Amino acid sequence: KNEVEQSPQNLTAQEGEFITINCSYSVGISALHWLQQHPGGGIVSLFMLSSGKKKHGRLIATINIQEKHSSLHITASHPRDSAVYICAVDPSGSRLTFGEGTQLTVNP
Amino acid sequence: GAVVSQHPSWVICKSGTSVKIECRSLDFQATTMFWYRQFPKQSLMLMATSNEGSKATYEQGVEKDKFLINHASLTLSTLTVTSAHPEDSSFYICSATAGDQPQHFGDGTRLSIL
Numbered sequence: 001k002n003e004v005e006q007s008p009q010n011l012t013a014q015e016g017e018f019i020t021i022n023c024s025y026s027v028g029i030s031a032l033h034w035l036q037q038h039p040g041g042g043i044v045s046l047f048m049l050s051s052g053k054k055k056h057g058r059l060i061a062t063i064n065i066q067e068k069h070s071s072l073h074i075t076a077s078h079p080r081d082s083a084v085y086i087c088a089v090d091p092s093g094s095r096l097t098f099g100e101g102t103q104l105t106v107n108p
Numbered sequence: 109g110a111v112v113s114q115h116p117s118w119v120i121c122k123s124g125t126s127v128k129i130e131c132r133s134l135d136f137q138a139t140t141m142f143w144y145r146q147f148p149k150q151s152l153m154l155m156a157t158s159n160e161g162s163k164a165t166y167e168q169g170v171e172k173d174k175f176l177i178n179h180a181s182l183t184l185s186t187l188t189v190t191s192a193h194p195e196d197s198s199f200y201i202c203s204a205t206a207g208d209q210p211q212h213f214g215d216g217t218r219l220s221i222l
Contacts, residue, residue: 033210041146041199042215086151095142096211098151 003027006087006099013106019074021102023087034061034072035086077106112204114214122222129187129217131202137182138204146199158185192221
C-alpha cells in the first residue's frame with residue numbers, strides 16, 4: 001500500500017463543474033502539498049498546508065490531520081485546469097512523498 | 109513568486125555521452141535542492157538531496173557515480189548523467205527550497221538517449 005493514495009486516478013468533467021480530488025496518507029506529516037503538473041511536465045506548487053483550509057482563486061484545499069485526508073476542490077472548472085494534480089506529504093524536514101497523481105480533463 | 113529555472117528543457121544524445129542539467133533559483137537562495145526522476149504515467153521519484161557546499165545524499169538504488177550532483181552555490185545545482193544509456197531516458201526535474209518554505213520546481217528536462 002502506498003503511503004500516499006489519490007482518487008480518482010482519472011477525472012473528466014465538463015466546463016463549469018465543481019471538482020474534488022482526494023488524498024489519503026498513512027504517515028504522520030508536518031505538511032501536505034498539492035501540485036499541478038502541466039502536459040509539458042512543469043510543476044507548480046498550488047498549496048502547502050498543515051491544518052484547516054486554504055483558498056486561492058477557484059482552488060480550495062482542505063486537510064483533516066486526524067483522518068489523514070486532504071481534498072483539493074476546483075470551482076467553476078475550465079479547460080485550462082486540465083493537468084495532473086499531485087498530492088505530496090512531508091513526514092518531516094522537506095523530503096516529499098508523492099501520490100501517483102490525478103489526471104484531470106475539463107472539456108469545453 | 110519564486111522561480112526555479114531548469115536547463116535544458118529537452119536533450120537528445122547518443123549512448124555513452126554525458127549530459128549536464130542545470131537548476132537555478134533565480135530570486136532566492138536555495139539552501140536545499142532536490143533532483144527527481146519521473147517515468148511516464150508515474151509519480152516523481154526522489155533521486156538525491158543536495159545542500160550547498162556539501163555532498164549530495166542519494167536515495168537507495170541511485171548510483172552516485174552515474175548521477176553526479178554538484179551544488180556549488182546557493183543558486184545553482186547541476187545533475188550530470190554520466191555515460192548515459194537508453195535506460196536513463198526519462199524526465200528529470202529539480203526543486204529548490206529555502207529553509208521551511210515550499211519547494212519550487214523547475215520545468216523539467218526530458219532526456220532521450222539514442
